[in-house]
């Protein structure tokens with residue numbers, strides 16, 4: 001460990017570091033938790049705490065911490081060729097190998113890839129490619145992209161415009177023109193007396209209404225996360241994605257699957273699109289692509305859109321210095337090899353994902369403070385409710401989710417609170433014994449919250 005102490009790091013942080021999605025003044029008053037090392041599913045803080053990382057970092061460390069093979073892949077590549085660009089008629093071996101590897105695991109037809117460094121950049125790239133595609137096809141009015149309320153697609157200007165988490169907009173005069181939103185299929189919160197399937201159909205029908213309202217000749221694409229992550233692990237109701245896809249095809253609207261969270265095994269298959277039968281024109285990959293060991297993202301293009309672009313668009317005037325960075329690509333390749341060879345994705349779908357879902361429900365589904373436990377594979381949400389039957393939430397000012405999160409942290413578990421929805425997304429390599437412990441700690445946090453509220 002480096003020689004500095006917690007107080008010194010916190011002070012340097014306080015004086016100089018502006019954190020993402022943070023109130024700097026408030027954060028400075030409280031001080032940051034300094035994470036110093038990690039192994040498997042555990043992270044360690046500079047104060048000697050050891051916590052189960054129930055969020056796999058930020059939904060990304062799919063193969064868990066401390067995999068030497070990834071460190072070695074980076075080390076070897078840095079010695080061999082630490083950097084070269086993919087502009088000006090150049091490429092590098094790991095870049096080409098990753099470009100060829102991704103179509104082998106992606107849904108059929110997604111045979112072309114454009115590399116970036118983050119999920120936000122990848123979605124910005126898609127926004128530009130959608131515009132370019134319809135310009136190339138001679139339909140220059142067909143540009144609006146429809147996204148959903150509660151969605152998260154990133155922080156850059158276009159990606160933030162896609163987001164349906166509306167608190168992200170007013171500070172920056174967003175969304176930009178050319179973005180529209182429809183309700184999310186958030187049955188638990190908004191579905192009332194309807195069945196989940198009926199509510200799913202209702203929210204899918206909102207897409208058709210929006211397309212007709214805007215005019216199909218002005219709508220270029222629809223974007224959705226197979227399961228909505230940062231919005232609160234919002235699951236697509238049965239039949240939802242099939243209906244969304246039918247509507248998109250009917251009006252010649254491109255389908256974008258944002259797989260930044262669902263990709264690379266999280267739902268028990270390689271992609272959420274595999275789990276829900278989505279046949280996207282564009283796919284966004286990031287996070288699990290390198291298990292978070294290096295910043296890298298990828299846009300996959302289906303032959304349907306790549307064909308005309310390659311044939312007719314000429315030079316695509318878009319790209320980043322680090323598009324296809326050889327070290328990031330070498331690490332991603334090794335990560336995919338490990339996910340594949342160790343059967344981690346398959347195990348998540350067949351064994352460990354179902355085990356996690358059952359254990360979480362057994363322990364919490366009937367808890368007096370819990371309105372619903374939902375999820376698939378190794379992604380889950382626990383809804384904390386004031387009234388389990390009507391699914392009514394506690395008043396926001398009670399900050400029930402934050403209370404529960406604090407109890408979780410104090411009890412050695414990183415569990416995220418999205419309002420009063422507690423979310424979990426642990427590394428896919430978690431063992432059954434570790435799941436038992438994670439569920440025990442999550443349940444203890446919910447119990448402690450119930451005690452604070454006087455709920456019995």
Ligand code: PXG
Pocket residue numbers: 058117118119120121123152153154155225229230258259260261286287
């Ligand atoms: N799409 C989805 C579906 C995401 O979840 C992005 C795009 C953007 O990726 P980058 O790499 O630009 O961050 C994300 C990122 C949270 C949280 O609090 C979620 C994300 C990022 C930061 C925080 O749940 N998701």
